[in-house]
Amino acid sequence: MITYYCVHCFQEVPEGAESCPHCGMTLDEPGGKKYEQKLLAALNHVIPERRIMAAQILGNLGSQAALGTFLEILNSGETNYYILRAILIASAKINHPERITILETAARSDLTMVARLAQDLLAAVRENRPIAEWDRSPC
Numbered sequence: 001m002i003t004y005y006c007v008h009c010f011q012e013v014p015e016g017a018e019s020c021p022h023c024g025m026t027l028d029e030p031g032g033k034k035y036e037q038k039l040l041a042a043l044n045h046v047i048p049e050r051r052i053m054a055a056q057i058l059g060n061l062g063s064q065a066a067l068g069t070f071l072e073i074l075n076s077g078e079t080n081y082y083i084l085r086a087i088l089i090a091s092a093k094i095n096h097p098e099r100i101t102i103l104e105t106a107a108r109s110d111l112t113m114v115a116r117l118a119q120d121l122l123a124a125v126r127e128n129r130p131i132a133e134w135d136r137s138p139c
Contacts, residue, residue: 010045036063043069052086059090060133067091067098074106084114085135092121092131099125 004013006020006027019026042054043066058066070087078084084106091102103125106118124131 005046008041010041012046036061036065039063040066040069043073048080048083051083055083055086055090056135059086059093059131062094064094064096064098067094067096067102071098071102071105074102079111081111081113084109084111085117088114088118088121089131089135092125093133 004015004017005011006013006023006025008025009020009023011020011022013020013022013027017027036058039054039058039061040063042050043058045051045054055066055070070091073087074084088103088106091099100122103118103122107115107122109115109118121131123129
């Protein structure tokens with residue numbers, strides 16, 4: 001059995017549906033969306049690796065539009081360390097004052113690994129140390 005997902009909100013939809021019962025969008029191919037918009041939508045994808053990849057690319061692009069969504073995810077109660085890690089590293093790469101807010105918020109996280117990473121990234125940003133383009137560090 002094949003599972004179908006909305007190309008706009010990534011929620012599961014019934015086979016043959018013409019519009020998404022969750023977001024109401026027609027289930028056409030998302031060809032009309034710009035690349036950055038597709039990446040922003042992918043931050044809500046059901047597959048965690050897609051979310052991580054989207055966050056990394058948005059950070060590499062310096063997408064200021066992503067910062068609000070990053071903060072929403074951080075404040076949503078998300079506990080997947082790898083998703084939060086990608087969001088924090090991406091935020092640190094985006095040259096905008098809101099990145100400090102995101103990193104300071106994460107530095108107060110109850111999740112020890114997230115808080116430590118945020119503190120390290122905050123120090124790197126404040127000291128103008130470069131942030132690697134791709135996160136290749138082991139767990």
